[in-house]
Amino acid sequence: xxxxxxxxxxFASVLLLVALGGCFSEHSGVINLGLxxxxxxxxxxxALMMRWLPAGTSALVVVLLTLLxxxxxxxxxxxxxxxxxxxxxxxxxxxxTALNLLxxxxxxxxxxxxxxxxxxxxxxxxxxxxxxxxxxxHYFGSFEFNWFMVIAVVILVLAWVTLYKTKFGLRLMACGExxxxxxSVGISVFKMxxxxxxxxGALGGLGGICYILAGVSQWQFEYGVAGFGFLALAVMIxxxxxxxxxxxAALLFGFFRALSNVYSGxxxxxxxxxxxxxxxxxxxxxxxxxxxxxSKKSRAPKAEGIPYDxxxx
Amino acid sequence: xxxxxxxxxxxxxxxxxxxxANDDIxxxxxxxxxxxxxxxxxxxxxxxxxxLFGLYQAExxxxxxDGVEVKINDPNDANDLGIGMVHQHFKLVxxxxxxxxxxxxxxxxxxxxxxxxxxxEKVLALSxxxxxxxxxxxIIEDITVGMQQRTEILKMLYRDNEILIFDEPxxxxxxxxxxxxxxxxxxxxxxxxxxxxxxHKLAEIMAVADRCTVLRKGKYIGTVETKNTTMxxxxxxxxxxxxxxxxxxxxxxxxEVILDVEHMTVASKVHKKDAxxxxxxxxxxxxxxxxxxIDGNGQTELVYGLSGLEPLKSGKLTFKGQDITKASIRKRSxxxxxxxxxxxxxxxxxxxxxxxxxxxxxxxFEREFTSAAGFLKRKPIREYANRLIxxxxxxSGQGAITPARSMSGGNQQKAIIARxxxxxxxxxLAVQPTRGLDVGAIxxxxxxxxxxxxxxxxxxxxxLELDEVMDVPDRILVMYEGEIVGELDPKKTTQEExxxxxxxxxxxxxxx
Numbered sequence: 119x120x121x122x123x124x125x126x127x128x129f130a131s132v133l134l135l136v137a138l139g140g141c142f143s144e145h146s147g148v149i150n151l152g153l154x155x156x157x158x159x160x161x162x163x164x165a166l167m168m169r170w171l172p173a174g175t176s177a178l179v180v181v182l183l184t185l186l187x188x189x190x191x192x193x194x195x196x197x198x199x200x201x202x203x204x205x206x207x208x209x210x211x212x213x214x215t216a217l218n219l220l221x222x223x224x225x226x227x228x229x230x231x232x233x234x235x236x237x238x239x240x241x242x243x244x245x246x247x248x249x250x251x252x253x254x255x256h257y258f259g260s261f262e263f264n265w266f267m268v269i270a271v272v273i274l275v276l277a278w279v280t281l282y283k284t285k286f287g288l289r290l291m292a293c294g295e296x297x298x299x300x301x302s303v304g305i306s307v308f309k310m311x312x313x314x315x316x317x318x319g320a321l322g323g324l325g326g327i328c329y330i331l332a333g334v335s336q337w338q339f340e341y342g343v344a345g346f347g348f349l350a351l352a353v354m355i356x357x358x359x360x361x362x363x364x365x366x367a368a369l370l371f372g373f374f375r376a377l378s379n380v381y382s383g384x385x386x387x388x389x390x391x392x393x394x395x396x397x398x399x400x401x402x403x404x405x406x407x408x409x410x411x412x413s414k415k416s417r418a419p420k421a422e423g424i425p426y427d428x429x430x431x
Numbered sequence: 432x433x434x435x436x437x438x439x440x441x442x443x444x445x446x447x448x449x450x451x452a453n454d455d456i457x458x459x460x461x462x463x464x465x466x467x468x469x470x471x472x473x474x475x476x477x478x479x480x481x482x483l484f485g486l487y488q489a490e491x492x493x494x495x496x497d498g499v500e501v502k503i504n505d506p507n508d509a510n511d512l513g514i515g516m517v518h519q520h521f522k523l524v525x526x527x528x529x530x531x532x533x534x535x536x537x538x539x540x541x542x543x544x545x546x547x548x549x550x551x552e553k554v555l556a557l558s559x560x561x562x563x564x565x566x567x568x569x570i571i572e573d574i575t576v577g578m579q580q581r582t583e584i585l586k587m588l589y590r591d592n593e594i595l596i597f598d599e600p601x602x603x604x605x606x607x608x609x610x611x612x613x614x615x616x617x618x619x620x621x622x623x624x625x626x627x628x629x630x631h632k633l634a635e636i637m638a639v640a641d642r643c644t645v646l647r648k649g650k651y652i653g654t655v656e657t658k659n660t661t662m663x664x665x666x667x668x669x670x671x672x673x674x675x676x677x678x679x680x681x682x683x684x685x686x687e688v689i690l691d692v693e694h695m696t697v698a699s700k701v702h703k704k705d706a707x708x709x710x711x712x713x714x715x716x717x718x719x720x721x722x723x724x725i726d727g728n729g730q731t732e733l734v735y736g737l738s739g740l741e742p743l744k745s746g747k748l749t750f751k752g753q754d755i756t757k758a759s760i761r762k763r764s765x766x767x768x769x770x771x772x773x774x775x776x777x778x779x780x781x782x783x784x785x786x787x788x789x790x791x792x793x794x795x796f797e798r799e800f801t802s803a804a805g806f807l808k809r810k811p812i813r814e815y816a817n818r819l820i821x822x823x824x825x826x827s828g829q830g831a832i833t834p835a836r837s838m839s840g841g842n843q844q845k846a847i848i849a850r851x852x853x854x855x856x857x858x859x860l861a862v863q864p865t866r867g868l869d870v871g872a873i874x875x876x877x878x879x880x881x882x883x884x885x886x887x888x889x890x891x892x893x894x895l896e897l898d899e900v901m902d903v904p905d906r907i908l909v910m911y912e913g914e915i916v917g918e919l920d921p922k923k924t925t926q927e928e929x930x931x932x933x934x935x936x937x938x939x940x941x942x943x
């Protein structure tokens with residue numbers, strides 16, 4: 119039971135971080151389908167930092183530098199989306215998809231090259247971080263507490279305050295709803311959309327490193343992040359682009375994802391004799407059903423996906 | 432010495448490739464006056480305002496504020512000079528509250544956090560001072576168009592703008608809201624604000640403006656005091672000839688029945704009640720029948736039922752002796768029904784297509800425009816489009832290849848009318864065909880409707896404009912809450928009587 123709670127919370131943290139990232143991007147008017155790729159690149163940044171930090175570095179330094187690396191990698195990677203979609207008015211869906219393809223492939227190539235350079239016989243795309251991972255973990259009895267659980271909640275509160283209580287949030291959302299109106303009162307739609315996308319890069323990167331630290335102590339980059347970027351998009355839509363509702367949605371989806379890790383610990387579930395693959399599919403099936411049922415009344419930012427054009431009325 | 436003018440635009444010339452949009456135009460706005468800017472569609476009003484807002488740079492001419500020359504390079508400069516504008520298409524974020532929309536861009540903050548309380552007090556004070564009633568917490572998409580417009584006005588006042596520009600502000604309002612707006616404008620002028628009122632509605636200009644500057648085809652025609660002029664004079668200045676406000680027409684000679692509507696009922700999309708209830712009427716060849724009524728009494732759904740956009744719930748439609756109750760839209764169109772739709776953006780045009788494709792939307796599949804192999808024939812399409820553009824005086828930047836979106840509303844409407852009339856229909860459904868047009872264009876549309884009638888066609892006109900209802904048709908059917916409550920002869924009735932029927936205060940049992 120405790121294990122279920124632990125996994126639910128950590129997976130929910132991942133989804134929450136990434137979905138909030140998507141939320142910022144979409145409120146500025148840019149659909150960020152590239153979250154999956156951004157997560158992979160963020161995870162790569164964090165993992166490389168952990169790999170290269172000397173053993174014996176203090177826990178706090180490990181945590182801070184790893185987070186920083188993940189954020190920087192995510193931001194830089196997401197700037198590709200911003201340049202293409204905001205400056206060059208490219209189709210946001212296609213650029214996002216390209217980022218996803220490039221993310222996993224690029225990370226795999228890079229890690230393989232690094233591994234082979236260090237050891238000519240090592241052709242894997244795996245990074246190990248057994249020691250450094252401990253810096254993120256704290257045990258309360260048998261409950262494995264992960265600092266990301268706190269970070270996610272803090273960011274949730276920050277996101278809500280930013281969007282609804284600050285000038286920046288008001289302007290950001292105006293750009294996603296009616297950029298011409300925003301421009302007519304002197305707001306730079308260009309800057310606001312860049313901010314939105316870069317914030318989503320930072321949070322996507324954080325979510326990526328959180329995801330690979332959640333379960334195991336090494337990561338094979340061929341696997342990418344197993345569709346978590348897309349699950350986060352589902353969470354964002356189910357959460358109606360509103361931070362608190364995204365929080366609840368993340369918990370729900372996190373719970374189903376956690377079930378697949380721990381179902382064997384529940385006697386009544388094992389007694390049902392359902393194959394484990396069914397549990398693995400659960401979060402994705404649930405997201406399909408939930409979106410099919412709720413998408414009709416969902417209200418996305420009105421101008422998202424449309425490149426800003428001064429001449430349009 | 433202090434200048435009597437709040438803003439002066441002197442000898443402004445602005446050229447675009449192939450066209451001189453503003454040719455030596457002078458506009459002087461006195462402090463505290465309401466100054467109308469009058470001109471037909473394409474006369475150069477919008478260009479002149481874009482120059483004032485720094486969206487375009489004029490080739491020649493200068494702008495002075497309070498007698499001092501200023502440079503306006505972008506809208507922020509205009510804002511800094513205290514110039515604000517209520518756009519024809521409101522610039523409001525629909526899911527934001529009234530208050531959020533007003534403060535957007537000039538948000539009061541403390542340590543980075545919004546201070547909405549101060550803002551609310553200022554907004555309420557302004558709204559009280561000028562009689563601009565709004566609910567600061569209401570969401571824009573839930574409030575009336577009139578309140579949205581008041582929000583736009585408050586946006587300008589909140590920024591302490593001294594020069595207020597209203598771009599065709601009455602186009603979207605009901606008659607009561609127009610009266611309110613006029614009063615608001617007078618209040619603002621009385622408080623010392625200078626108002627520039629862009630319009631092509633003469634009656635409104637006469638009612639509210641002190642002076643009026645007239646433009647025609649990019650040229651400055653003159654500035655007159657409204658109290659020393661008449662509507663006839665203004666319209667002659669605007670159009671360049673005398674305009675006849677009354678439609679000249681001979682008595683009609685109705686022939687055979689073209690459209691026979693029997694017990695038509697159409698469901699409503701917005702509520703559970705039927706929008707059109709058991710309506711029966713006939714339209715004959717050689718007559719114009721007008722469906723009159725206040726907006727939202729089932730006229731839209733009636734037309735949807737006739738044109739095939741919505742299925743009938745019950746009833747029967749007979750067109751030229753054939754049952755078309757279940758016929759497809761294309762069947763109705765090819766068998767001789769034309770439709771000038773109410774919403775030209777939704778049902779009239781594909782906005783991102785060029786004008787020429789829009790002109791063949793219902794005929795592209797004909798052999799004239801499509802080869803046997805299924806390819807569009809570019810040359811005949813271009814020639815056909817050019818002929819219509821010529822004959823119906825559709826003005827656009829690049830002729831046949833102009834994207835419909837970039838055309839002015841009046842010319843979009845002209846393009847639709849050209850397409851529908853050129854099909855040589857037996858029945859013309861004209862739904863608010865003069866919506867958003869200026870007097871010259873209205874006159875020409877009315878002439879075309881009468882010409883269709885005289886050519887032996889049937890015309891069903893749906894109109895909300897009382898003048899049009901009284902002037903154009905041969906018979907009036909009044910709709911109230913989905914039913915036809917009266918049939919009137921425009922020669923024998925009065926606007927007052929018509930008004931009583933439209934308001935539901937009077938009704939006859941009409942059986943067709």
